[in-house]
Amino acid sequence: MKILLTTLGFSLLIFFNACELKNAQKNFVATxxxxxxxxxxxxEGPAVDKSGNVYAVNFAKQGTVGLILPNGKAELFIVLPDGSIGNGIRFSKYGDMYIADYKKHNILKVNMHSKQISVHAHDSSLNQPNDIAIADNGTLFASDPNWSESSGNLWKITTKGEFVLLEDSMGTTNGIEVSHDNSKLFVNESVQRNVWVYDLSDNGEISNKKLFYKFDDFGMDGMR
Structure with missing residues (x-):
């Protein structure tokens, strides 16, 4: 009887685990x-505001930002200045939108109430600001890939709108993210398939670089 109950219990455990796996797979079906x-x-660059609205660049045509409401309805939000094309989007804790303008080497700032667009930072020495991340204190970080040479850089953008080079001669820098407690900065290299992690100070300085993970195949883009 003890053996029978043990076998039954083991079978039920397998059954419930299989059900949980099946339910989990249903939760991750893309539509x-x-x-x-x-x-x-x-x-590119999807970002979500506090109300659950999704924003992404290049709605209907290049050089725009589209708004997707929680019900799935999409509409034009803003048209960027002439010649600008966005990539990564992030929101500050105050609700301002920041956009990496890779064509004109800008970080654009958008007032979400007036939709007024201003240049928060500009530096023509960049390859192209691609993806961006933001700390709670408003400091921004930008990847800066050179796709033709499979290389890239890493930048900090101060709250005063100044670009500060943190590291050069990297792989093809792309996705970038700040940890929830603002103590770590993660950066990936698309071509090399590396994800690096740095210790992050309160003033946005990085140190203690470590390889967080290396993928065996495919490439990488933005990170959240």
Missing amino acids: DFVADSTFTKGA
């Missing part, structure tokens, strides 16, 4: 949130 061709092939 279309907006219709095809709502955004161009250059759709």
Whole structure:
């Protein structure tokens, strides 16, 4: 009887684990949130505001930012200044939107109430500001890939709008993120498939670089 109960218990455990796995797989089935061709092939940098609205660049045409409401309805939010094309988007804790403008080497700032767009930072020496991350104190960080040479840099953008080079001669820097407690900065290299982690100080300085993870295949883009 003891053996029978043990076998039954083990079988039930396998059954419940299988059910949990099946339910978990259902939770991660991707479906279309907006219709095809709502955004161009250059759709990038999705970010979510406090109300659950999603924003991404290149709505219908290049040089725009689109707004997707929680019900899936998409509409034009803003048109960027002439010649600017966005990539990564982030929100500050105060609700301001920041956009990496890779064409004009800018970090743009958007007032979400007036939709006024201003240049928060500019530096023509960058390859292209690509993805961005933001700390609670408003300090921004930007990846700066050189796709043709499979290389890249890492920058800090101060609250005063100054670009400060943190590290050069890296791999193809792309996705970037600050940890929730603002103590770590994560940066990936798309071509090399590395994810690096740094200790992050209160004033945005990095140290103690370590390889966090290396993928065996495929490439990487933005991180959250």
